[in-house]
Amino acid sequence: MIKNKLAKVVFGSTFLTAVMVPAMAMAAEGGTSVADLDPAVGVAKYAAAGASMCIAAMSAAYAQSRIGAAGAGTLAERPEAGTTLIVLMALPEVIVLLGFVIAFMIQA
Amino acid sequence: MSTAPTETTRRVGSRGRDYGYSNARIRGMRSRLLKQAFFDDLMTAPDIGAVIHKIMDTEYGPDLEDRILHGRTAAQVDEALKDNMVRTFAKVMSVSNDEARRLLTTLLGRWDLFNIKTIIRGKHMSFPDEVIIDSLITVGQLTQVDAEELAKQESVKSVVDTLATWGLPFAVPLREVLPDYNENADLSVLELALDRYYYEWATKRLKGRRANTRLARTFLSIQVDTLNLLTCLRLLSSDLPPEDVLRFYLPGGDRVTEELFASLSAMSDVDEVFQRLKRTQFGSILEQVAITYIEKGSISVFERALEDYLFRKAFATSKGDPLGIGISISYLWAKANEATNMRIVVKGIAVGMPVERMREELIVV
Numbered sequence: 001m002i003k004n005k006l007a008k009v010v011f012g013s014t015f016l017t018a019v020m021v022p023a024m025a026m027a028a029e030g031g032t033s034v035a036d037l038d039p040a041v042g043v044a045k046y047a048a049a050g051a052s053m054c055i056a057a058m059s060a061a062y063a064q065s066r067i068g069a070a071g072a073g074t075l076a077e078r079p080e081a082g083t084t085l086i087v088l089m090a091l092p093e094v095i096v097l098l099g100f101v102i103a104f105m106i107q108a
Numbered sequence: 109m110s111t112a113p114t115e116t117t118r119r120v121g122s123r124g125r126d127y128g129y130s131n132a133r134i135r136g137m138r139s140r141l142l143k144q145a146f147f148d149d150l151m152t153a154p155d156i157g158a159v160i161h162k163i164m165d166t167e168y169g170p171d172l173e174d175r176i177l178h179g180r181t182a183a184q185v186d187e188a189l190k191d192n193m194v195r196t197f198a199k200v201m202s203v204s205n206d207e208a209r210r211l212l213t214t215l216l217g218r219w220d221l222f223n224i225k226t227i228i229r230g231k232h233m234s235f236p237d238e239v240i241i242d243s244l245i246t247v248g249q250l251t252q253v254d255a256e257e258l259a260k261q262e263s264v265k266s267v268v269d270t271l272a273t274w275g276l277p278f279a280v281p282l283r284e285v286l287p288d289y290n291e292n293a294d295l296s297v298l299e300l301a302l303d304r305y306y307y308e309w310a311t312k313r314l315k316g317r318r319a320n321t322r323l324a325r326t327f328l329s330i331q332v333d334t335l336n337l338l339t340c341l342r343l344l345s346s347d348l349p350p351e352d353v354l355r356f357y358l359p360g361g362d363r364v365t366e367e368l369f370a371s372l373s374a375m376s377d378v379d380e381v382f383q384r385l386k387r388t389q390f391g392s393i394l395e396q397v398a399i400t401y402i403e404k405g406s407i408s409v410f411e412r413a414l415e416d417y418l419f420r421k422a423f424a425t426s427k428g429d430p431l432g433i434g435i436s437i438s439y440l441w442a443k444a445n446e447a448t449n450m451r452i453v454v455k456g457i458a459v460g461m462p463v464e465r466m467r468e469e470l471i472v473v
Binding site: 018066068070071073074076077078 | 126128129130131133134137139140195203426
């Protein structure tokens with residue numbers, strides 16, 4: 001039950017950061033040029049970019065912790081599966097990359 | 109019953125309920141279980157020397173290496189197989205998380221029950237200590253040293269007293285019925301008290317709504333059901349009055365209720381029992397071996413069929429949640445099955461049993 005709740009919180013936060021926060025920042029920006037921006041909007045954009053990167057990294061860390069634990073167990077019994085495990089460990093990094101791209105888009 | 113963990117292996121399992129690490133390790137261990145082709149090959153071995161050579165390349169190799177220093181005999185191979193089983197069970201416990209350890213300790217209590225019953229039977233029949241010790245498989249909470257100490261006691265009474273001195277809970281039911289045993293020298297009184305105590309204890313310990321606890325409880329109830337059904341079949345020709353029959357009923361089952369148990373036990377023959385159980389899950393099991401029963405006329409046919417059914421149910425527990433207790437239960441029962449099959453083949457070859465006869469004895473699920 002706790003695991004499910006944690007997964008929901010992580011997924012919800014990631015969704016919020018990836019979709020809602022950039023949308024809100026862009027809405028606040030409106031049609032004005034960067035030079036005309038309200039300083040508060042600039043701060044919001046930095047915060048949104050930071051949150052995007054942070055939550056994506058935390059999500060990847062959570063996924064890697066689970067894969068890592070299972071991977072350590074597999075390696076202890078079947079060392080020949082090492083190469084496959086490195087690939088599995090690297091997969092959640094995609095989440096961080098997505099967070100980074102979103103952060104970059106918010107800033108641009 | 110003691111809940112202290114088995115400290116034969118250093119504990120590496122995680123706290124709480126994280127099954128990722130333990131289940132990955134157990135799956136890795138499961139991949140090394142011996143395949144049917146290996147048994148087919150092993151059964152064709154000409155002598156025990158060839159058997160040792162073949163087993164040396166498997167998981168049993170290190171245990172066998174230690175044992176054959178004392179002689180290249182079937183008895184030493186048998187000891188090595190038991191050593192491996194004990195070591196493997198301890199390893200599973202050491203990698204398991206807190207919840208899995210609690211559930212597995214409860215389910216493996218049946219091995220403690222088996223060991224104590226074996227010791228008591230041995231003492232009742234005045235078997236030599238060595239014979240009793242050879243029959244023990246200490247994969248539960250009772251260690252090999254404890255079990256050997258119990259086996260070296262002089263009588264049933266001293267076994268019970270030793271259990272009580274150590275503060276082991278199995279002493280409680282035994283002390284209650286010891287006066288009855290002393291009066292009638294009826295071994296079934298002691299065995300029944302032990303069975304009843306263990307299954308009541310285990311059922312209480314497996315109460316809870318978590319999926320893993322429910323799975324362990326369901327598996328325990330299947331064990332109780334098969335035991336009750338087997339008792340019914342044994343009681344068919346006993347002519348005991350209904351109130352006496354219910355003394356043999358074990359609590360904790362799911363399908364075989366007290367009423368069903370009483371009505372089955374009151375039946376006159378196996379055909380009637382078969383008709384009554386036809387539409388239950390046990391119907392098909394009994395039907396499969398009905399012809400063999402007619403040929404052999406022995407209840408042991410049903411005993412074997414129900415044992416196979418229990419193994420099938422144990423293996424099926426792994427088909428649910430990949431991050432649940434089912435993986436451990438399935439592996440432990442598969443390992444026990446493998447060790448039993450290996451012992452059958454080793455003993456079969458030692459006494460020159462034909463391959464077909466050995467094949468019949470193997471539990472292939």
